[in-house]
Amino acid sequence: MSNANKKKSSNAGTMLKNFFLQSWSSAVVAIVLLILIFSTTTNSFLTQYNLFNLSRTAAVYAFIAGAQLMVAVIGGMNLSVGAVGALSSIVLGTAIQDMGLSTPVAIILTVLVGAICGVINGLLVVKLKLSGFIITLAMSFIYDGIATGVSHGYAYSLTENFTALGRSRVGPTSGLFIIMILFVVLLAVFFRNMRFGRNILATGGNESAAALSGIRVDRIKIACNAISCILASVAALLWASRTGTAASSTGQDWMLYSFAVCAIGGISLNGGNFTAVGFFCGSWILTMIRNGLTMMNVDIYYEQAFLGAIILIAVSIESLRTRVAEKMR
Template identity: 40%
Template sequence: MSTETAARPRAGALGARAQGLLGQNGTLVALVLLGVVLAFLSPVFLSPQNLLNIGVQAAVVAILAFGQTFVIVSAGIDLSVGSVAALGGIVTGYTASTMGVPPALAILLGVLTGVACGLVSGVLVAYGRLPAFIATLAMLSIARGLALVLSGGVPLNQPPAVAALGQTIGGWLPVPVVIMAVFGLLAGFILNRTYPGRAMYAIGGNEEAARLSGINVRRQQLIIFSLAGFYSAVAGLVLAGRLASGQPQAATGYELDSIAAVVIGGASLAGGQGRAFGTFVGALVLAVIRNGLNLLNVSSFWQQVAIGVVIALAVLTDTLRRRRA
């Protein structure tokens, strides 16, 4: 066999490997290119303070999106994450400021409220056989309504421990960025190193095959939606810390941003595919676009158009990828 003939398979293998790496990290490449373009357009973009601002802006959406990743990987969708986040912050503020509950217990009650909301959605999906879209749409309305009922439609004071979540460490490192990193690593560990994580991919790939292989699909669906509720409540507390109060209308529309971050990060809406790191990069892409357009004095109306175009392109890319597969 000639050297040229032997080199062809190797070149083909390297090309396929490079294409696979690009497919897995295409969003990261796009983020870097976007950053380079914005750095040329605005000298302020790469300043340390602005980069930290981008991290803070991405934090709440990223934490919500990590929880959303669990659901989307398992071929579901959770429309309630924004409302559950608001309810978690309201429950914490209400129990601490109105009922006089100790701050630590108030925070725990806020987090448990998110878990309970997720568990109810999971029960509706697993045992009520409702589509996840319908079950979580109902929870969206329920959680937002409860937030308005408990707060009376007005902001509630938060205990100092929650307010500290919106501050900085050492005067420069924002706490929301640290929390985002910790919960991102936790999401990656759950997806890659635990039985529930592997079950998410199996259920998303083929629910019936997962059931026949011995996976208790109903139990795993309860875990999946409970985790999404847990992450939503944590995001709600971080947002309450940033706003220095519990807002009943907080996180409105964030459910769409969380879905967008997951899809932009390379997850498939058909299920069975997605990574925590990809979701993190997807949330950064959204934050960078908004931040860059603000620096360029682009109207917020056009910012919504730009985000919509990015989401459409991400979903189109996923559709074309699945067709080729």
């Protein structure tokens, strides 16, 4: 083998090694495999209409996962993501249908309710010194109970000007997908370039060291819980805009989806890290799996079992990749 060929082979090996060392590498490989599998086993997976629907769903999943992400990066969890989404939906429906408020006012009110829920969660975690698991589990029952009690299980109809965004097209993709792209870029800038974002990652990496360095850990926890529930409210707004209705059934599966996207995207649930590429890929992977299983006529009643198995496989692969990567460094 000539020196030129050896150099090319060495460069290719180095690039492959550097790619494998990235936490998002597993998610990128998974997306490629899923596209190949579903495009060859179904006839309509890559059609323009299906891609449009995929982009809308992936956008909503990104905000659902973003709600979990904001507490996962500090080593916590928010089990009330779905319940806050349900309560936000009911607030939105009540504001538009029953109170006759304008769309902008209803949106502001909905996001405000999400912020209040988040602040309550954060204050309880900080003041009671209890695990976020316990606090948000208890609060999820409260928020969900309020949503069901107010609506009595009925769905609210929304105006056409509100649903216009969820059904809009921007070229071959959807308006919601453009919002998703902006959201992921904002997260990347926030955690990499903004002091507050870096303080959050530092808190998740080592809370004691962060406190000793002057970071106000309690304020970080309250802020992260508030942002988490705000994003859950935004997800509820996008979901309602996509479906055209607001109901207390919104968010029933969101807790699973929020953890799934983070886990599949290579984001550690122990805190301290964030990868924009992995987060973006995780949202798409979950969307494609659900869509692909439906197109392959997989019994819908087994869907949750398949999703759970795929999450377990994804986490196991990432764990294996991490161990191998540590030995390769």
